Every structure is written in structure tokens, then in C-alpha cells.
Amino acid sequence: MKYAFPILTQDGKEFADSKALNGLLKGESGGHYLLGGHSKWHGGIHISEQTAPWCKDKHPVRCIADGKVVAFRMMPDYLSSTFQGQKLKFSNCFCLVQHAYCETNPDTKEKNEFTFYSLYMHLLPWDHYQKRDKLVLKTGRNVRNSVPHLHPTTEQAASDKLLPALTLPAGTEFDRVAGVPLKRGSLGKTDYDFVLVKVLSSGKQSDGVLATQGCEVWLAMEEAAVTTIMPKLPNWLYDQVAAELTQAMAGRADPVPGETGQLPKAGAHSISLPAGTRITFDAHRLEFQLIGGQPRKMARCTFEMPVQEGLAGQCGQAWVCVEDTFIKVLNQSASNLGKLYPLPSPVPIAAGDTIGYLGLVETPTSLVERDAKKSIHQVHLEVFSQDTRLAEVLANKAQTKGGASYAKVPAGLPLARKDNASFTPTETLSQEVLLDSPKQAKDNADIDWIEVTTGLFVQQSKVDMLSQHDWLKIGFQQVDGSGSDGHLAPEAPSPFFLKLAKTIDPKREGELTSADVHKILQDKAKAETIRKLIVKHPSEWYETSTSPSYQWLEKMMAEVGLPEFNKLVEHEKQRIDSLEWMQSAKELKLGPDLWHFSPLSIIQKSENKAEIITxxxxxxxxxxxxxxxxxxxxxxxxxxxxxxxxxxxxxxxxxxxxxxxxxxxxxxxxxxxYSAPRMRQIFGCIKGPKEYNKLQDDCNLGRLREKLWTEESTYARxxxxxxxxxxxxxxxxxxxxxxxxxxxxxxxxxxxxxxxxxxxxxxxxxxxxxxxxxxxxxxxxxxxxxxxxxxxxxxxxxxxxxxxxxxxxxxxxxxxxxxxxxxxxxxxxxxxxxxxxxxxxxxx
The missing domain is CATH 1.10.530.10 (Lysozyme)
Structure with missing residues (x-):
């Protein structure tokens, strides 16, 4: 199975490792695993604009592993609730992906396998997605109310100089105005395509050039100054898709069954489809098929080949790889908006594919003040399973190997110092520690050693060498909290929260108060231990506000006894009812008690190969x-x-x-x-004087490039x-x-x-x-x-x-x-x- 981190870095790159991403998400003020706001159980994590603002519109939240979209709810717009006279927007949009974990022991053919799900809650509603390409300035750039002349006369050039222009800063965003053709114009001695754009960022007015948000101006297109942001749309929403092949592709016959437990193999090549071929397909009928041993996203397409010289266009049906790289989508429709939709046929999705963007959630911050609210764009990411095979996987029943390696070092082992290929014992003893991807070395007798701390080693034979598949041995623990209402009451912690706290901090003695438990669950020093807890608990998306699990709300209303607080609770109950989906999606047969994972802990590392280059x-x-x-x-x-x-x-x-x-x-x-002399030195001629008329005999005309002399101003700088x-x-x-x-x-x-x-x-x-x-x-x-x-x-x-x-x-x-x-x-x-x-x- 292929995995991916749920978000990219600000510049659109992959995070180096989970530590780097966890380091970023430490900056989230709330929405952490195990305990959320209002002292409530929280089965996932929040990714918000607080730490990843680029996920609002530039780089989307991504699928964390290969799988199938099995349900979604995508509303056209935000829902709203009213408290103290103000409307508060929130998103109940979500996508649910089912994943099949399977690792095989190559020697015994035994398998570790179970089904798990990733849930992406509070996604951006559909009407707020970027549907067209967006232009963004890489550097400061002038915009104009009109296009200068192309190859102007002296009079036209003088007139163009009087045209007002305003320099907008790097990062300014534009929408291209639909239906307006490009215009060609000249700036100095360079010709440009000018495009009419609408300013999306706030701007200002200067010398008659209007650059406020929403105005339309002309922008000179230059690769070095303007970049295009393509819309990243969640393709799993669409039913019927019309597209065009961007390169020649093979049309294939029906797939053939793969080996037991493996994907089907793509069918034989049946027809060659040239670039420009029009295809239509049902995006809810995609499947992964193996081509050359690699999984490819395939669809059974109806195709219409273009008419080529000497060849008539053909129509027919074939299986085609419809990954984004190979097609240009011409039209697609999402016909299941505005409702909870368990898919009749799950849609394959690959690790790293677009899920969506952060949705807005507004919450009241005062019981009495109007317009007192907190507004934040966020996504709740959750991973859970109800598969009974989970225990066998955690225990690595199949004894699978590979992936990341670990060394579990016991306390009390004598450590040795390395000197070339010799190891000299020291008086220092080891502490109990789990080493991630430990460094190894050999001595003169070809004995393997493990570096425990900088410069100090222990014989490998004395430690327990593990792989990422030895879940329990590398520190994962299960805590069963079935039936808990998930509320950490201020007066006394429930047995569930006490169990959690004692699992995280087993050396803590004496009775624990709710304040103690709260502190332990939020302890950043114990973050790794918390991330390795797999907790069985009722899902917060299963019950409505009338269920017994929300009786603590009624108790709080009685204790506080304020009308304003009662109104707030009623407001929250409305939202709870709007967010429920799991019980309503009966086809999925989920819940209510599920095993929850810290989302990043499920992402497995790739095969841990030794470094070729250090x-x-x-x-x-x-x-x-x-x-x-x-x-x-x-x-x-x-x-x-x-x-x-x-x-x-x-x-x-x-x-x-x-x-x-x-x-x-x-x-x-x-x-x-380059300057004129430098460009001629590099590109003009290999030898001889610089003057063009003296180079005819000295240089091969193919290398002379006479225009560097005769049209110097065109090419210099x-x-x-x-x-x-x-x-x-x-x-x-x-x-x-x-x-x-x-x-x-x-x-x-x-x-x-x-x-x-x-x-x-x-x-x-x-x-x-x-x-x-x-x-x-x-x-x-x-x-x-x-x-x-x-x-x-x-x-x-x-x-x-x-x-x-x-x-x-x-x-x-x-x-x-x-x-x-x-x-x-x-x-x-x-x-x-x-x-x-x-x-x-x-x-x-």
C-alpha cells in the first residue's frame, strides 16, 4: 500500500518525514488527538489555517493512503446556525475513504490484513472551490486599463508612455475574465500577450489605474513573472466525465483477474488512441488495474478519435488510464451534492490524491455579546477501524518484515566507544530506549553493533531488532473505552479518562484529578506515547444530541442555570445533529464503538534501505x-x-x-x-575579433549568429x-x-x-x-x-x-x-x- 502525508509544505513539496509534519501541527491551538475543546474526547486531529494557511486554496488536503471513497457529503454552501442574533457558518461536508491494509510474509505467505478508514470532516463546500485557473504574480508586475500598441509608431509609443500603470506586488491573485481573447502588445522592444483579468487580492488606486479587489485590468503574460494555479478539484465527486487525451494512449480490453489478493491486470492492448481523442466515462466506476506491475486508475471509456490526415476517426469502447497526467477534463458533473451519499460502487483513490480544502467553522465566543465569534478554516482528520483482525495485525501474527527498522535497547547494557573498526568498552550503561532507523557498524571480527547515542555502541545481538510491523513491540497500546460518553467532567474523571492517563503516564502515583488528566493528555513531552495509543471509543459522528452519550450537556445546563448558557447548549445540539452521518449511512454498517488511531501513526514508512550516498x-x-x-x-x-x-x-x-x-x-x-558583449563572447563565436564584419572568415557561420551584432538590442538583457x-x-x-x-x-x-x-x-x-x-x-x-x-x-x-x-x-x-x-x-x-x-x- 502506498501512503502520503495529508498536506504538503507551503511551497508544495513533500514533508521530509512525519516528525517534520508533527512539528508543524504542534502549533495548532486545539483539535489534538484524544482530547479536544470543552474537555471532550477527540478521535482525530485538526489541520487549520493556523499552521497550514496554504491549504485554504493553494495546496489541498490529500488522501493518506490508497483506497476507495465509500461515502461523502458535499454541500453546495455552508450551513449556518444562529446564536444571539448572529449567523454562524460551518461545514458538515466530509469524505470517507476505506483502506485495505495487507502485508505478506514472503517466506510463509501468511498475511497481516485489516480494513481501516480515513475521514476528512469540515471540507470546503462545493460552491467555494476554484473552478478555473488562477494567475498569481511571482514578482511585482504592472497592470493597465488598456493594452499598449503592438510595434508602435513613434506617435503611438509616446501615447503608450502616457498610459497609467500600477505595479502590484508578488502574490497578487487574478481570475482570467472568461470569453475575452488575448491581445498582443509591446513593452519596450518585447512583445507580450495581454490577458484581461479580475483582481482577487485587495489592491489600491494610483494614477487612474483601478486595482481594487474585483476590478478588471490587463496583465502582460511572462513566464518569469506570472504563474498559473490550476484548480485541484476532488474528482471523486463526479459521475459523468468528458475529457480529451493529452497524449497518445493505449486502449485496452477488459482486465483479467490477478493473483489471489492482488489487483486485476489490465487487458491486452486493443487500439492506439492518439492525443486529442475524446472520451467519456463514469467516475464512480473506476478501478485500479496493474500495468507493468504498477497500479493505474482505469475506466471503461466511450471514445471518439479525431480525424487525422488519411485516417477516419473511430468510435468505440476501451479501458483507458484516466489519471490527471493523461487527460484534460472538458466537462464533468457532480450530481450528488447536498446530501449524505454512500456510493453504490466505491471510487478508487490514490495516496496523495485531492480530498479538498479547509472549510470554515464559526463558533460563538460569548454568551451575551453579539458578533463575538471565532472563525477558522480547518479539516478534522480521523482514522478508525472496526475490523476484528486488528489485534492480529498489531501483534504481527504473520511475522512480516521490511519498512522502517527499530532497535529496542534494554537498560543496563555496557556501551562501547568506536575507534575505527574497534570497539572499546566504557563504564556507561544503556538506558531503555527505542531507536528509530538505528545506525549500524561492524568490528574487525565482523560483529554487528548498534549506535545507541553519539559515539557509543552496543552489540546488536543484545538488543531486539524490530520492524514497523511489530506494532505492539515498538510501543503501540490499545485502550478500550467502549460506552464512554467522552466528557472529562471537572469534578471527577471517568474510568475511561483515568485509564487513558495511566496508560500514558504509568509511573504517576496517587489519585488523579480531572486537571491532572487534562495535563497528561496535553503533555507535549509525551506526544509520541499519545500518538501510539489505539483507542476504542464511540464515534462523535454516530449519535445525535438526544442520545444518552450527550446527557452530560443536560447536566451542565442544570448546574450552570443561566438562560444564555441554555441557548448555547441548544445551539450546539443543532450542530451535533447536522454533523451526524455514521448512523444514517446504514449501508456502511459502521459503529458505534470504533478503534481510533492517531492519523499520522497509521502512515507506514517505505522500505528502509541503507544509504548509498551519505x-x-x-x-x-x-x-x-x-x-x-x-x-x-x-x-x-x-x-x-x-x-x-x-x-x-x-x-x-x-x-x-x-x-x-x-x-x-x-x-x-x-x-x-547577458549584456551585449557577454552574450557575443559566449554565443557569438568561438574565436576571432568581436567586430561582426571581421568574423566572416574566422568563424563558421552556423556559430557566428550574426543577429547578436546586427540586432543587439533585441537580445541583450x-x-x-x-x-x-x-x-x-x-x-x-x-x-x-x-x-x-x-x-x-x-x-x-x-x-x-x-x-x-x-x-x-x-x-x-x-x-x-x-x-x-x-x-x-x-x-x-x-x-x-x-x-x-x-x-x-x-x-x-x-x-x-x-x-x-x-x-x-x-x-x-x-x-x-x-x-x-x-x-x-x-x-x-x-x-x-x-x-x-x-x-x-x-x-x-
Whole structure:
């Protein structure tokens, strides 16, 4: 099963690990696992704008594991309730995903398997989703009330200079005005497409240019200044979808059954469907099928092929992969809005797929004041199971291995200090500890040792080596709280909360008050213990306000005895009734007592492979510079070392030293913003004087590029024009007018350049990492802006450049430098870096 974190970082990247995400979510003021507001049981966690504001509209909440959407409730708009005369908005929208956990022991074929669910509550209502592309300024940019002339005359240029313009700051957002065509205009000597946009961010008025929120202005489109945010819509809502293939695809026959417990295999290739083929399919009838051993989201489609020269269009039906990478959706409808909807046929969803955005929840903050409210965008994420096989999985009955590794070290073991390959005993004794991904070493006798703390080791044979599948042994515990009303009463804690507190803090002696229990349940120092509790408890989404589990509300009303408080309780009861869904969705056969997991604890780590490239090797190759960045790229270095097969030690040393020299391990985007003399020096001619008329005899005209002299102002300090010209008609690029030269300029740790290279990189990446299908021809900037792909581009270069990897296994620094550089430029620096890496690796 594939897993994913529920959100991305602010810049749209994956979190490095669960510790990084947990660190972020510590900043949430409420909504923590086990205890929520009003001293109530809380079976999930909140992700809100307090810690992740980008999940309001930019980066959606994502599905945490492969599974099937089995129910949802998506309202068109927010519900509202009234308290003290003010209307308070809230969302009861949710999505429920069912997951099938299954791990097999390859030797015995025994399985650990159970069914669990992930619930995403308080999602953004449907009418508030971004339905069209949104434009966002990367840098400050001028907007105008009219478009300047294209290639203006002297009089027109003078008139254009008088047109008012206002610079809006980076981050300003726009909606493109539908139905208005682009207009072409010139700014200075550069031509641009101007688009009419509506300002979404608050702005200001200056020199007659209106830039307040909601106004319409003309914006010059430039790749370096404007980015497009595509709407991330929850596709599981849709029934009938009409789409167009964005690239040629195979249409397939009906799937064939897979092996027992496995997904079906995709059927045989039945027809080749060209790009532009129109397809329609039922999005509630999707299924995962295996293609080349990888699960793909497939649908039985009705297709209509386009008419091509010499070929008539065809119509028919076939199974097609309908993942977002391969289709452009033309039309889709969501026909089950505004109701609780258990799906008749569950819709497959992959880990990382869009669930939705944070929904608004408004709550009163005063019993008497009007307009006293708290407003926050949030999602409640919850994971639960009622599968009776859970106990066997937690005990790892099948004895499955793999994934993250742990070492459980008992107290009292003598620790030894490492000196090269020798281990000298010390007087220090171990404390009981569980080590996550422990570092290992061997001594001269080939005995394995585990590092317990910095520089101190214990023999591996004396500790209990575990995997992530040994749930109970690595600290997970079950607490049965069946039948509890979930309220931590102030006068005395219930048996359920006492049991929770004593499980978290077993050394605590004496009677515990409710204040003690509250403190223990919120203790950040015990956060890891709390996250490992699996608690059986009635779901807060099962009962309505009239059930016995809410009698504590009636008791509080009687104790407080204030009319205003009674009104607040009645208000909360209305909301409780609006949020219930579990009992009403009888088809799902859920509840009321469920085993709840801390949501991030269910996310399993991938196979824990040994590092091919270490931090010490990276730092040596980078001459001990920029340690923070080296740590950041280390994960990607090892990911692609495995994917591409970089496993020869001498080749690794050459690889790292060459990248260290070429880019210092930084993601490079070729800078073509040169002055006139510099652009001619680099691109004008290899030798000879600079004057154009004296170069005819000295230079090959193909390299001369005479326009750098005759049309200097067009290309100097104009990266787009220069790149389009000097790289035109090379490496698969089209003519200068096509803009391919600039679009496919050099990017990456070792730069890949040219359309044919981006095309080959796309093909290679999709073969090496089939779980992450990309199209770098369509999105070449990803090679520079996404650190993962920037790192991968270096591996791609290394394995496709003149048999470079094979030669690096035996060649010297000069041999490799001449392949990488075409000469001996920078040889001394490359050799120094190679010697430093070799020293760390212990090779010559």
C-alpha cells in the first residue's frame, strides 16, 4: 500500500518525514488527538489555517493512503446556525475513504490484513472551490486599463508612455475574465500577450489605474513573472466525465483477474488512441488495474478519435488510464451534492490524491455579546477501524518484515566507544530506549553493533531488532473505552479518562484529578506515547444530541442555570445533529464503538534501505559548504541512486565531485540575461575579433549568429529572446519563433538542455519512477523549481551522456572531466573534490 502525508509544505513539496509534519501541527491551538475543546474526547486531529494557511486554496488536503471513497457529503454552501442574533457558518461536508491494509510474509505467505478508514470532516463546500485557473504574480508586475500598441509608431509609443500603470506586488491573485481573447502588445522592444483579468487580492488606486479587489485590468503574460494555479478539484465527486487525451494512449480490453489478493491486470492492448481523442466515462466506476506491475486508475471509456490526415476517426469502447497526467477534463458533473451519499460502487483513490480544502467553522465566543465569534478554516482528520483482525495485525501474527527498522535497547547494557573498526568498552550503561532507523557498524571480527547515542555502541545481538510491523513491540497500546460518553467532567474523571492517563503516564502515583488528566493528555513531552495509543471509543459522528452519550450537556445546563448558557447548549445540539452521518449511512454498517488511531501513526514508512550516498560524502564533495542544503537533498540523492542503479563506489565519487564543481548541488536555471558583449563572447563565436564584419572568415557561420551584432538590442538583457535564438533548431528545438530554445534551456544540478533531452528525461523518469508520472515537456520549470527533479536530472545526465557511468567505474578525473566538460576546464577543483570524497569513502 502506498501512503502520503495529508498536506504538503507551503511551497508544495513533500514533508521530509512525519516528525517534520508533527512539528508543524504542534502549533495548532486545539483539535489534538484524544482530547479536544470543552474537555471532550477527540478521535482525530485538526489541520487549520493556523499552521497550514496554504491549504485554504493553494495546496489541498490529500488522501493518506490508497483506497476507495465509500461515502461523502458535499454541500453546495455552508450551513449556518444562529446564536444571539448572529449567523454562524460551518461545514458538515466530509469524505470517507476505506483502506485495505495487507502485508505478506514472503517466506510463509501468511498475511497481516485489516480494513481501516480515513475521514476528512469540515471540507470546503462545493460552491467555494476554484473552478478555473488562477494567475498569481511571482514578482511585482504592472497592470493597465488598456493594452499598449503592438510595434508602435513613434506617435503611438509616446501615447503608450502616457498610459497609467500600477505595479502590484508578488502574490497578487487574478481570475482570467472568461470569453475575452488575448491581445498582443509591446513593452519596450518585447512583445507580450495581454490577458484581461479580475483582481482577487485587495489592491489600491494610483494614477487612474483601478486595482481594487474585483476590478478588471490587463496583465502582460511572462513566464518569469506570472504563474498559473490550476484548480485541484476532488474528482471523486463526479459521475459523468468528458475529457480529451493529452497524449497518445493505449486502449485496452477488459482486465483479467490477478493473483489471489492482488489487483486485476489490465487487458491486452486493443487500439492506439492518439492525443486529442475524446472520451467519456463514469467516475464512480473506476478501478485500479496493474500495468507493468504498477497500479493505474482505469475506466471503461466511450471514445471518439479525431480525424487525422488519411485516417477516419473511430468510435468505440476501451479501458483507458484516466489519471490527471493523461487527460484534460472538458466537462464533468457532480450530481450528488447536498446530501449524505454512500456510493453504490466505491471510487478508487490514490495516496496523495485531492480530498479538498479547509472549510470554515464559526463558533460563538460569548454568551451575551453579539458578533463575538471565532472563525477558522480547518479539516478534522480521523482514522478508525472496526475490523476484528486488528489485534492480529498489531501483534504481527504473520511475522512480516521490511519498512522502517527499530532497535529496542534494554537498560543496563555496557556501551562501547568506536575507534575505527574497534570497539572499546566504557563504564556507561544503556538506558531503555527505542531507536528509530538505528545506525549500524561492524568490528574487525565482523560483529554487528548498534549506535545507541553519539559515539557509543552496543552489540546488536543484545538488543531486539524490530520492524514497523511489530506494532505492539515498538510501543503501540490499545485502550478500550467502549460506552464512554467522552466528557472529562471537572469534578471527577471517568474510568475511561483515568485509564487513558495511566496508560500514558504509568509511573504517576496517587489519585488523579480531572486537571491532572487534562495535563497528561496535553503533555507535549509525551506526544509520541499519545500518538501510539489505539483507542476504542464511540464515534462523535454516530449519535445525535438526544442520545444518552450527550446527557452530560443536560447536566451542565442544570448546574450552570443561566438562560444564555441554555441557548448555547441548544445551539450546539443543532450542530451535533447536522454533523451526524455514521448512523444514517446504514449501508456502511459502521459503529458505534470504533478503534481510533492517531492519523499520522497509521502512515507506514517505505522500505528502509541503507544509504548509498551519505551526508559525509556530500559535504566532502561540496568542500564542507552549505550543510543545510546537503541534508535537504540527501533523501533525493539516495532515492535516485536506487532508481538509476548508481552503486559502484568509484563512480559515486566521480558523480559527486563533478556535480559539486558544476553546481555546488544547487538547482540551476540557466541565466541568459547577458549584456551585449557577454552574450557575443559566449554565443557569438568561438574565436576571432568581436567586430561582426571581421568574423566572416574566422568563424563558421552556423556559430557566428550574426543577429547578436546586427540586432543587439533585441537580445541583450532579454533572456527569452536570446535563448530562443541561440538554441533554435538544435537538440530537437524548433525555430526561433517557436520559443523552444528558451523554454528548454538548461536546468538541474547538471543542466539538461534542449527539447529532445526533456522528452527523453520524461520517458526515463516515468520508467524509473512509475508511481509519479510527469511530463517535463509540458512543465520544464519543474526541473529547476522542484528539488527532487533537479537532483534526478543529474542522474539522468550521468546515465545517458556518452556511456559516462560505465567509464566512471574505471576512469580517472581527467577522463570524466573531458566527457562532462568537453575539455579540462575546472580540472583542479574537480580533482580536489574527488580526493575529498574518496578519502571519506576509503577508496583510491
Amino acid at each position: 551526508l559525509e560524502m556530500l559535504l566532502a564533495a561540496n568542500l564542507q559548504k552549505n550543510e543545510g542544503h546537503c541534508r535537504e537533498i540527501l533523501l533525493y540523492m539516495n532515492k535516485y541512486a536506487y532508481a538509476y542503479g548508481l552503486d559502484d563506489r568509484k563512480a559515486i565519487a566521480h558523480f559527486l565531485s563533478q556535480i559539486g564543481h558544476e553546481s555546488q548541488f544547487l538547482a540551476v536555471d540557466e541565466d541568459l540575461n 532579454n533572456a527569452k529572446s536570446l535563448g530562443s535564438y541561440v538554441y533554435a533548431n538544435r537538440n530537437g528545438n524548433g525555430s526561433e519563433a517557436s520559443g523552444d530554445g528558451y523554454k528548454y534551456r538548461g536546468r538541474g544540478l547538471i543542466q539538461i538542455t534542449g527539447k529532445v533531452q526533456y522528452e527523453l528525461f520524461t520517458k526515463t523518469h516515468n520508467e524509473k519512477v512509475p508511481s509519479d508520472i510527469k511530463n517535463f515537456l509540458e512543465n520544464p520549470d519543474d526541473v529547476a523549481t522542484n528539488l527532487s527533479y533537479a537532483v534526478e536530472s543529474a542522474f539522468f545526465y550521468w546515465f545517458t551522456k556518452q556511456n559516462l557511468h560505465a567509464k566512471a567505474k574505471t576512469g580517472n578525473v581527467m577522463d570524466i572531466t573531458r566527457i562532462v566538460n568537453g575539455g579540462d576546464n575546472g580540472y583542479a577543483d574537480r580533482a580536489l573534490r574527488y580526493s575529498k570524497v574518496s578519502e571519506v569513502m576509503g577508496i583510491s
